[in-house]
Amino acid sequence: MTVTILFFQIALPLALLGWILLLPSGSATGLLLQTAGVAAFLFALARIAQWALPVWWLPWAYGALWLAIAVAVLALRPSIAGLPVWPTGLGWTSAVLGAALMATGGWFGAQALSGRSPPPVEVVEIGNPFARGQFLVASGGSHPIVNAHMRTLDNSVERFRPWRGQSYAVDFFGLGPWGLRARGWRPADPAAYAIFGAELRAPCSGVVVAAEGHWPDYEVPDQDMVNRLGNHVILRCGAADIVLAHMRQGSISVAPGDRVDIGNRLGEVGNSGASTEPHLHIHAQRPAPDGAPPISGEPLGLRIDGRILVRGDRINGADG
Template identity: 45%
Template sequence: MQFVSVGLTLLGLGLAALWSMPPFWVPFLYAVAYCLVLGWHLFSKRPADTALWAAGPVNTVLVLVSISLGLAGGYLGVRAIQGRQLPPVDIVDIAPPFGPGTYIIANGGSDTIVNSHLHTLDPAVDRYRLWRGQSRALDIFRIKPSGLHMNGFWPSDPALYTTFGTPVLAPCSGAIELVVDGVADMQVPQMDRQHMAGNYVALNCGEFFVILAHLQKNSVRVRQGDTVEIGARLGEMGNSGNSSEPHLHVHAQRGLPEDSMLGGEPLALTIDGRFLVRNDRITVDAP
């Protein structure tokens, strides 16, 4: 029971937790260590008079705690797996909104366990109406080949994060409908609740709009009314607005309401045909 519970706990954490710090390969090390320990216990020779179970209050408490953690881990794992399923809503596809490099999804998927944006679908919270369009958004970090995405241990300077300053590219051809620039980049982990999206660009892709947010201050290269092609440089990833650390927020919505620019109908998003979920990685090769 203990081994099953530990396995379920590791599975739940591996699927539901964000593996950017520690990096994405750490859960695989946990899995290898788990299998080695399990194998040693199963195949090591025991004295004939050694029991597998020794009754006692300490062992009983440990087993109960282990089972509780296993149940919690199993629950997280199931929810995370469900979050990999395409949601029953309209889905639109875009090109990668970034250039060559490797990126990891911090928030993405169809369950709140792996995508916290989905909380804004709750109709009972009136203030969420202003941000409903971002309910199926992706949050994206750029990572190094090692899997790390910062220099140091959670530095406060956003420039020490690999994501900061990474070019943001147009994921579709269309017209620039709205531009916000000049909002300051915050020190980590401070967040600007007054300018939730920070600096952002709203791009009209025809039947839907794509919003690219938390851009670096004064990095936006386009203006309202400009027409761009796929791959055109729009700005750079930053840490402006309600951002705990540098990342790119991207979402698709239908409509661009005047009273709440980010309150359009939320659409599910794929990038080059992939429905991306927390901890998924996407690599763009240099041309």
């Protein structure tokens, strides 16, 4: 995981930016393809990758660097109009590579943007589940490229059926000083993560149909693959169940049968269940049939504070 992140989120973007700066194409067509291709690829990478590691604002820094380099490269030439229109010899290499980057970035970037569309199911409107703090969407949206949960829509995979209700879930990381999600690259102590202990409130008015709070909070990256929800609360709000999972041991302040209003305290974010690091998992579903696994109901979409949240989006807690 670390090697993949270092390559795709640091080494590759810097290499592409260095390519424009140090080896600009000698033709107008080649230069335009080169700069546009890098821009398209960096845009797609910004929308697809999880930027909790190393930091959420790094794609913006790459965008600023791209703009500065593009201006600098053009400024070093008397006029782009003075360049030959078409590349010659090895100049075709950068032109073809630029075109390939533009096509790849355009294709994947368009798919990522399509994840902002409402999913093809009923969408449930809920409020902000966080009391305070700043949070980054790790997975969310209506396309698998930005929401890993959507793989459970595949009914042909038997092991996905007990989890089908979470197919349009949204996962959140916390953001601390300088936009960092944790004190360190991947510390073992869950308390080192900005989201650990964040207060959760009811995002809708309803009845508590399930609440468990005795499961332990694991060190990173350990997890419980059997009790996947870990400590959790399930609220029945109208015809939908809202599931909040991976909560902190001993923090849950409601019990089955309780009625809650929007804004009532539910507990805190933890690192219980099938969670490789502290985060909040929240999803909407139809109530599961009697005797069925609790998150096997038909999946529903979520609109939180009026937004379809997609990987890379940020929200602040309701108290600012």
